[in-house]
Amino acid sequence: MHDPQARMTVLFTNAWLLTLDDAMTAHERGWLQVDGATITALGSGAPPVIPGAEIVDCDGDFVMPGMVNTHCHMGMSVFRGLGEDVDDRLYRYILPLERKFVSPEMVRAGSALSALEMIQGGVTTVADMYYFETEVGRVCDQAGLRAIVGQTLADFDPPDHKTFDEGFSRVEDLVAEFGNHPLVTPSIAPHAPYSTGREVMARIAQWSADHPAVPVQMHLAESTLEVNWAQENYGKSTVAVTAESGLLKPNLICAHCLQFDDADITMMSEHQVCVATNPRSNGKAGRGIAPVEKLLNAGLPVGIGSDGAMSGNTLDLFSQFAPVSMFAKLIAGSRKPLPAAQVVRMATIDGARVLSLNLKTGSLEPGKQADIIRISLDAPRLHPIYDPYSTLVFATMPSDVTHSMVAGRWLMRDRKVETLDPKKALRDALQVAESFKAEMRAIDQNR
Amino acid sequence: MHDPQARMTVLFTNAWLLTLDDAMTAHERGWLQVDGATITALGSGAPPVIPGAEIVDCDGDFVMPGMVNTHCHMGMSVFRGLGEDVDDRLYRYILPLERKFVSPEMVRAGSALSALEMIQGGVTTVADMYYFETEVGRVCDQAGLRAIVGQTLADFDPPDHKTFDEGFSRVEDLVAEFGNHPLVTPSIAPHAPYSTGREVMARIAQWSADHPAVPVQMHLAESTLEVNWAQENYGKSTVAVTAESGLLKPNLICAHCLQFDDADITMMSEHQVCVATNPRSNGKAGRGIAPVEKLLNAGLPVGIGSDGAMSGNTLDLFSQFAPVSMFAKLIAGSRKPLPAAQVVRMATIDGARVLSLNLKTGSLEPGKQADIIRISLDAPRLHPIYDPYSTLVFATMPSDVTHSMVAGRWLMRDRKVETLDPKKALRDALQVAESFKAEMRAIDQNR
Numbered sequence: 007m008h009d010p011q012a013r014m015t016v017l018f019t020n021a022w023l024l025t026l027d028d029a030m031t032a033h034e035r036g037w038l039q040v041d042g043a044t045i046t047a048l049g050s051g052a053p054p055v056i057p058g059a060e061i062v063d064c065d066g067d068f069v070m071p072g073m074v075n076t077h078c079h080m081g082m083s084v085f086r087g088l089g090e091d092v093d094d095r096l097y098r099y100i101l102p103l104e105r106k107f108v109s110p111e112m113v114r115a116g117s118a119l120s121a122l123e124m125i126q127g128g129v130t131t132v133a134d135m136y137y138f139e140t141e142v143g144r145v146c147d148q149a150g151l152r153a154i155v156g157q158t159l160a161d162f163d164p165p166d167h168k169t170f171d172e173g174f175s176r177v178e179d180l181v182a183e184f185g186n187h188p189l190v191t192p193s194i195a196p197h198a199p200y201s202t203g204r205e206v207m208a209r210i211a212q213w214s215a216d217h218p219a220v221p222v223q224m225h226l227a228e229s230t231l232e233v234n235w236a237q238e239n240y241g242k243s244t245v246a247v248t249a250e251s252g253l254l255k256p257n258l259i260c261a262h263c264l265q266f267d268d269a270d271i272t273m274m275s276e277h278q279v280c281v282a283t284n285p286r287s288n289g290k291a292g293r294g295i296a297p298v299e300k301l302l303n304a305g306l307p308v309g310i311g312s313d314g315a316m317s318g319n320t321l322d323l324f325s326q327f328a329p330v331s332m333f334a335k336l337i338a339g340s341r342k343p344l345p346a347a348q349v350v351r352m353a354t355i356d357g358a359r360v361l362s363l364n365l366k367t368g369s370l371e372p373g374k375q376a377d378i379i380r381i382s383l384d385a386p387r388l389h390p391i392y393d394p395y396s397t398l399v400f401a402t403m404p405s406d407v408t409h410s411m412v413a414g415r416w417l418m419r420d421r422k423v424e425t426l427d428p429k430k431a432l433r434d435a436l437q438v439a440e441s442f443k444a445e446m447r448a449i450d451q452n453r
Numbered sequence: 454m455h456d457p458q459a460r461m462t463v464l465f466t467n468a469w470l471l472t473l474d475d476a477m478t479a480h481e482r483g484w485l486q487v488d489g490a491t492i493t494a495l496g497s498g499a500p501p502v503i504p505g506a507e508i509v510d511c512d513g514d515f516v517m518p519g520m521v522n523t524h525c526h527m528g529m530s531v532f533r534g535l536g537e538d539v540d541d542r543l544y545r546y547i548l549p550l551e552r553k554f555v556s557p558e559m560v561r562a563g564s565a566l567s568a569l570e571m572i573q574g575g576v577t578t579v580a581d582m583y584y585f586e587t588e589v590g591r592v593c594d595q596a597g598l599r600a601i602v603g604q605t606l607a608d609f610d611p612p613d614h615k616t617f618d619e620g621f622s623r624v625e626d627l628v629a630e631f632g633n634h635p636l637v638t639p640s641i642a643p644h645a646p647y648s649t650g651r652e653v654m655a656r657i658a659q660w661s662a663d664h665p666a667v668p669v670q671m672h673l674a675e676s677t678l679e680v681n682w683a684q685e686n687y688g689k690s691t692v693a694v695t696a697e698s699g700l701l702k703p704n705l706i707c708a709h710c711l712q713f714d715d716a717d718i719t720m721m722s723e724h725q726v727c728v729a730t731n732p733r734s735n736g737k738a739g740r741g742i743a744p745v746e747k748l749l750n751a752g753l754p755v756g757i758g759s760d761g762a763m764s765g766n767t768l769d770l771f772s773q774f775a776p777v778s779m780f781a782k783l784i785a786g787s788r789k790p791l792p793a794a795q796v797v798r799m800a801t802i803d804g805a806r807v808l809s810l811n812l813k814t815g816s817l818e819p820g821k822q823a824d825i826i827r828i829s830l831d832a833p834r835l836h837p838i839y840d841p842y843s844t845l846v847f848a849t850m851p852s853d854v855t856h857s858m859v860a861g862r863w864l865m866r867d868r869k870v871e872t873l874d875p876k877k878a879l880r881d882a883l884q885v886a887e888s889f890k891a892e893m894r895a896i897d898q899n900r
Contacts, residue, residue: 084837087840091843092789093787093788127834286775289775289779289782290847291782291788292782292783292784292785292786292787292788293786294783321834325775328737328776329776331737332736333736335739336741339740341737341739342538342539342540385852386573386879387573387851389566389879389886390531390534390535391534392536392886396537396766397534400534400537400767401534403850403852405832405852406852428833435836435837436837442837446839
């Protein structure tokens with residue numbers, strides 16, 4: 007575990023501060039002070055003089071809260087682009103590869119590559135769910151990322167548990183290891199209603215009532231397969247079945263939420279459930295478009311997720327901004343819905359709210375944890391800037407992020423990642439990919 | 454005009470060559486030889502030994518044809534992000550600003566910023582249409598870009614002609630200046646059917662028959678406004694009205710093509726008209742989705758355009774890849790349509806076909822012009838690579854492009870643009886933006 011630089015002071019000066027506080031306060035020439043893990047002061051005008059402080063002269067660059075990726079499968083970066091455009095790739099490649107190769111080592115390799123990419127791309131908080139999730143927690147601890155790590159439970163003979171009892175025991179291990187970690191929060195993650203079943207969802211709901219500090223993560227209403235499962239078995243929507251199990255609670259983070267009718271949205275709203283929308287993953291799979299505007303109008307907290315690299319390919323949130331915006335505008339037939347500033351809120355403070363971390367992160371305010379990124383404005387494609395949120399949503403790219411800090415600890419300075427060894431992370435991931443490629447050749451030959 | 458390095462030899466070695474030829478030949482460890490303006494040889498295995506050649510050791514990076522941006526308004530980069538999310542921004546801001554500020558100087562400033570961004574983002578050929586278009590031609594000449602530059606004709610009191618006669622005279626000037634240019638092709642660009650009218654479209658069609666080497670560019674079926682205009686005035690589709698004018702010919706490049714029914718597509722196909730789809734611009738405006746799969750199935754050449762930075766914000770084609778893919782997959786409800794390799798073809802050889810430049814550019818083949826980019830594979834987000842086209846479409850970003858060459862001339866080496874002064878381009882554009890900002894404040898105060 008990282009030993010925080012107890013009272014080290016860092017002073018960001020000449021920053022275009024985008025605080026993302028409730029009033030959307032921005033200071034075009036601002037400063038911000040960090041003491042230890044915490045933001046202690048900020049403002050415009052002359053910065054305070056603090057002997058011994060580390061000064062970061064930002065030269066007019068954007069300084070904003072680190073982004074919150076509300077849905078990811080970090081271990082899966084080793085699948086990035088595998089079987090792209092192949093309609094049956096899940097059953098043809100992915101499930102067989104997962105059964106054969108998913109191990110603590112593979113999860114560690116994939117998660118380290120993902121952590122590296124997210125740090126470079128401006129993500130400082132991530133909600134993850136996969137197998138051997140203690141490994142993901144350990145990688146996030148080393149990388150210095152704020153994280154919610156969810157042990158997946160499923161009935162389809164997943165790689166790390168044969169029974170739900172075994173799955174629960176993995177969750178208990180995770181809670182034992184990370185229950186008191188300052189940055190890594192353990193989580194329980196039923197895969198989806200159809201792959202968990204109503205009875206096991208009810209068991210998880212009971213377990214969750216006894217563990218109120220442990221967030222629950224689940225895929226919900228992602229596919230017509232799931233909708234059909236709920237209709238055929240219960241004559242109801244998948245949201246209604248989940249509600250009956252007792253799982254619809256404010257500590258439930260629901261990913262995808264595509265196959266929703268208005269009654270489902272009302273039910274989600276009554277229970278104040280949180281949503282992680284994954285526009286690129288959903289669009290690329292041709293699965294559909296989440297009704298984000300309707301969810302927001304119903305008062306639901308909505309954050310943005312990258313999904314795994316197998317589905318969305320990149321894990322930064324800039325890649326999600328144009329899709330999430332365009333989808334809302336296309337549904338409405340107007341350029342007005344989901345303004346750029348709101349998209350940036352979804353990626354920061356609203357995402358933090360989805361993860362119940364909004365008192366700690368997601369905005370730059372005194373007393374909050376110092377989760378901060380700096381974005382270079384050097385690239386000509388970023389100019390002119392009429393509205394910084396438009397620039398962030400439609401022109402900024404992960405390569406523009408130069409600095410990243412979580413709880414006052416530097417993860418990256420001047421594009422150099424300080425908490426992970428990039429060469430080792432890449433080497434380990436490519437070694438896994440080589441085994442995948444050999445197995446894919448064997449699969450294709452045996453067809 | 455640039456004086457070509459007559460017989461200078463450049464040898465790319467250790468390249469992951471993606472030729473985009475008909476067979477989609479790729480060499481994972483390949484080499485490519487350029488003599489003067491032309492690709493003279495390529496292959497895998499040991500490269501030839503050529504004394505005095507400039508050796509570019511690509512260290513396994515992708516080397517591929519430069520991209521072809523089939524629809525742009527280069528002068529408009531100074532409008533980037535202006536009035537984002539404001540539904541009436543065209544009438545509230547853009548037309549008043551254009552009437553007041555569009556001048557040769559403004560067009561030069563905007564075009565230089567656009568040229569800089571496109572070189573950095575891997576575009577080597579661009580089809581442009583705007584006002585004072587000789588300025589755009591001059592900027593492209595200086596920047597070293599291959600370009601089709603189209604003088605716009607319109608009836609709404611545009612900034613550089615009061616009558617169509619004046620517009621035609623600007624076209625004649627453009628043809629006189631660039632008719633024999635090796636890289637810059639003059640073009641005539643009726644703005645759209647509704648803003649040109651059937652009679653003037655017919656006059657342009659006649660003029661075009663006398664000038665077969667001059668491509669015609671036009672916005673087509675972009676909005677319901679245009680559809681209504683055609684229905685109300687002629688009781689027909691906008692494509693049918695255009696066909697009657699005689700303008701539907703293989704040398705017509707049609708941008709957008711959103712409001713198409715099957716009969717329109719058949720008509721376009723019968724006339725072998727070319728299409729430039731602009732997915733980000735259309736999505737951001739909430740205007741709709743072009744039926745790209747249907748157009749391709751009808752045998753129409755379809756390229757990708759960025760549209761102006763006012764509409765699509767960025768001018769590279771990587772930004773268009775995920776949208777164009779997702780839209781096709783969402784329409785079909787499957788991840789299969791428009792595979793990644795086909796998207797890359799649309800951005801290169803198919804785009805060149807749309808511009809009738811496919812004998813010169815768009816693929817790496819001996820005898821073709823040396824329009825080449827190199828793409829670094831350093832970023833962790835690009836790995837693993839199971840399929841280079843998937844990597845290009847869903848993970849590569851403009852910041853990964855390190856080298857760009859057009860007709861054997863270096864435009865950029867190791868991220869350093871060699872044909873333009875980036876600082877001056879940015880300074881000039883920001884100066885224009887300051888006048889825009891002052892005028893916008895005045896507009897908002899007078900409402």
